[in-house]
Amino acid sequence: MAAAPTPIKTLDKEGREITSVGFDRFGFDCEVSLDVLRSLYLRPHYIVSANDIDAAPLANSQHVAFGSAEYQSKSIFHPDTKSISYTTLSRFAPVKLLPPSVRKRILVTGGAGFVGSHLVDRLMILGHEVTVVDNFFTGSKTTVSHWIGHPNFEMVRHDVVEPFMIECDQIYHLACPASPPHYQFNAVKTIKTSFMGTLNMLGLAKRTKARFLISSTSEIYGDPEVHPQTEDYWGHVNPIGPRACYDEGKRVAETLTYGFQRQDGVDVRVARIFNTYGPRMNPADGRVVSNFIVQALKGEDMTVYGDGKQTRSFQYIHDLVDGMIALMNSDESRPVNIGNGDEFTIGEFAELVREIVEKVQDEDGVKRTRSVKIIYEPIPTDDPQRRRPDTTRAKESLKWQPRWTVRMGLEEMVRYYKAKMEEGSL
Numbered sequence: 001m002a003a004a005p006t007p008i009k010t011l012d013k014e015g016r017e018i019t020s021v022g023f024d025r026f027g028f029d030c031e032v033s034l035d036v037l038r039s040l041y042l043r044p045h046y047i048v049s050a051n052d053i054d055a056a057p058l059a060n061s062q063h064v065a066f067g068s069a070e071y072q073s074k075s076i077f078h079p080d081t082k083s084i085s086y087t088t089l090s091r092f093a094p095v096k097l098l099p100p101s102v103r104k105r106i107l108v109t110g111g112a113g114f115v116g117s118h119l120v121d122r123l124m125i126l127g128h129e130v131t132v133v134d135n136f137f138t139g140s141k142t143t144v145s146h147w148i149g150h151p152n153f154e155m156v157r158h159d160v161v162e163p164f165m166i167e168c169d170q171i172y173h174l175a176c177p178a179s180p181p182h183y184q185f186n187a188v189k190t191i192k193t194s195f196m197g198t199l200n201m202l203g204l205a206k207r208t209k210a211r212f213l214i215s216s217t218s219e220i221y222g223d224p225e226v227h228p229q230t231e232d233y234w235g236h237v238n239p240i241g242p243r244a245c246y247d248e249g250k251r252v253a254e255t256l257t258y259g260f261q262r263q264d265g266v267d268v269r270v271a272r273i274f275n276t277y278g279p280r281m282n283p284a285d286g287r288v289v290s291n292f293i294v295q296a297l298k299g300e301d302m303t304v305y306g307d308g309k310q311t312r313s314f315q316y317i318h319d320l321v322d323g324m325i326a327l328m329n330s331d332e333s334r335p336v337n338i339g340n341g342d343e344f345t346i347g348e349f350a351e352l353v354r355e356i357v358e359k360v361q362d363e364d365g366v367k368r369t370r371s372v373k374i375i376y377e378p379i380p381t382d383d384p385q386r387r388r389p390d391t392t393r394a395k396e397s398l399k400w401q402p403r404w405t406v407r408m409g410l411e412e413m414v415r416y417y418k419a420k421m422e423e424g425s426l
């Protein structure tokens, strides 16, 4: 069933239209048109073609404006045989032509994951040489399949718990399962990944003199007693609970990072990432945003854990990638919180997701089979009660602050999953 074309107009927190992401800062220009990025993850009927965009900034952009459909391979679902046909790409999305002095060799561990794949899109479009290392435990080749075969791109199946040798200028070290059900599935492997993986990648950074950025997490603050959380807060973590493999793993990864900085002069960056959502989150990921959207789209009841009074602050993926690139290219070597300060109780958030799913369904003329209810299930052990980032440091040091409203981000993510449902892959 083909949906009617729905041009998406995305407004930022001040009500201005968002037509590009990235920025020109610290002598580093990383602005990319949103239309180009969307052409890599949203299905064609949701993508506004360049011709439809009347906004001036795009016309002046140094990136070529173009239509959308041809940069994703088609996946055609055959319901009778429950099979899927993939097509190959005939043309890659255009990438900037950089002189060798500016072009960087960038390693992204976990580059086939949710965050990694969006970072890879950005770095590729900006014209860098990108190597993805991933063991595909939670990542998926499909997230970056639109770059496979591109001369600037390389993908290696490798587990970071084993050493990896390559020449590179920058390392974004993201490899680690991040969803509570996934990282608790094999707790020993999770902490091993955090420790051994970070040790190996820091060793590589030391040898190559590459700048090293680690994706740390708000989970290092545990169930915080300080609200909102600043980078100076030492945290409140249960070292033997079921979340410890991730929380303590990331804490020790930070310890290693600053150990290599002090002892070996490695140039390090630490991003403490707060709850982030967006397209390409695995629908079976188990985290709250993907669970709620998929449940509401399928007409299933939405599962709130506990009484739903616990809070989280949700950031859209493009803001996070902006923050990570800003951090990598800044002089800030202290930890930096990257997150959105808009805090919701999980109960309120369930209602917001339901409302947005219904809005998109109404716009596309989808008839709902039943009304979705919110049901309550037991709260997981050690689930943090309140979480909101203090992002003063990011604002001052990186001149970064989130632009996407939760509503705008959710709407785009709903469209992404809805298109996947229609093509049969959800």
Ligand SMILES: O=c1ccn([C@@H]2O[C@H](COP(=O)(O)OP(=O)(O)O[C@H]3OC[C@@H](O)[C@H](O)[C@H]3O)[C@@H](O)[C@H]2O)c(=O)[nH]1
Binding pocket: 178, 179, 180, 217, 218, 219, 246, 273, 274, 275, 276, 286, 287, 288, 289, 291, 292, 303, 304, 305, 306, 310, 312, 346, 379, 380, 383, 384
């Ligand atoms: O279906 C669900 C899933 C989750 N939840 C609740 O929603 C809240 C958020 O849960 P998520 O699993 O999305 O994420 P958490 O905040 O617990 O952990 C996350 O924190 C930051 C990141 O580093 C990690 O991605 C992840 O560990 C929790 O209170 C959880 O209990 C539900 O109410 N229903």
